[in-house]
Amino acid sequence: MSSTAPPLTIPTSESDASQLEEEHVHKVYDKIAINFSDTRYKPWPRVVDFLRSFPCGSLILDVGCGNGKYMNISNDLMMIGCDRSEGLLKICRDRYFQVFLCDCMNIPVPTNMFDGAICIAVLHHISTEERRLSALKEIVRLLKPGGQALITVWAKEQELDNKKSTYITKNAKACPVHGNTETKNELIIHTPRTEFQQSDCLVPWNKPTEKLLRYYHVFIKDELEHILSHISRVKIINSYNDDGNWCIIFMKIA
Ligand SMILES: C[S@@+](CC[C@H](N)C(=O)[O-])C[C@H]1O[C@@H](n2cnc3c(N)ncnc32)[C@H](O)[C@@H]1O
Structure with a gap:
């Protein structure tokens, strides 16, 4: 972003939201795909536990699969992935994973098709509550009745019960440079590895050649539950905080 840019x-409109996500999510992931993938190889244990809880032969969709780090955690599952980043999908295809390009608000698969779904660290890149609701509705739609999904999002609260998340504790010298509290409706630039000052922000990704900003909406406690309460046929099975991320497992009921 140039220093003179406003x-x-x-975003307050659908078109502003889609433009913001295009510039500050999709274009950024395409630019950082290789670098991002090199840093994202460790599956989160609770996601792995969730996937391994499905019976042999279950069909699972990984929505926003990134480099596909969950796609081969079990030989017993049939995993398909989808993502908006061609760069990350290419990495998946090079690994022989079954993936397709789509937006998580409009997933071109039949209704009631999947035994399970995961959507890990994706919804926090969607910039309005309506759009986050649309993405969750899509996941509910594609699940079979009885099917279950695990959703995780980055939490605004990076300290719970006096315990700071790894994201914060990894910062040797925490020094918030902005000091801004909730501002009008400006997107502030978050200081990496410090507490979030605002739910909607831009998080820098430093490429050797340029500084890129990714849009994030960090979720507060119970926000996922609140959005899901607008969708019928959803039964929450478990919700928890996993080291600075809010996570929810739900079932589609008949
Ligand atoms: C933080 S990465 C997480 C990737 C993967 N789920 C993981 O856990 O490693 C966020 C991913 O969401 C994808 N993404 C962001 N917005 C999306 C959208 N509207 N539709 C589909 N994928 C999206 C990005 O391309 C990126 O792969």
Whole structure:
């Protein structure tokens, strides 16, 4: 972002939201795909536990699969992935994973098709509550009745019960440079590895050649539950915080 550019704002219309995500999510992931993939190889244990809880032969969709780090955690599952980043999908295809390009708000698969779904660290890149609701509705739609999904999002609260998340504790010298509290509707630039000052922000990704900003909406406690309460046929099975991420497992009921 040039120093003369006006500050970006939290979108209030569908077209602003889609433009913000195009510039500050999709284009960024395509630019950082290789670098991002090199740093994302460790599956989160609770996601692995969730996937391994399905019976042999279950069909699972990984929505926003990134480099496919969950796609081969079990030989017993049939995993398919989808993502908006061609760069990350290419990495998946090079690994012989079954993936396709789509937006998580419009997933071109039949209704009631999947035994399970995961959507890990994706919804926090969607910039309005309506759009986050659409993405969750899509996941509910594609599940079979009785099917279960695990959703995780980055939490605004990076300290719970006096315990700071790894994201914060990894910062040797925490020094918030902005000190800004909730501002009008401006998107502030978050200081990496510090507490979030605002739910909607831009998080820098430093490429050797340029500084890129990814849009994030960090979720507060119970926000996922609140959005899911607008969708019928959903039964929450478990919700928890996993080291700075809010996570929810739900079932589609008949
Ligand atoms: C933080 S990465 C997480 C990737 C993977 N789920 C993981 O756990 O490693 C976020 C991913 O969401 C994808 N993404 C962001 N917005 C999306 C959208 N609207 N539709 C589909 N994928 C999206 C990005 O391309 C990226 O692969």
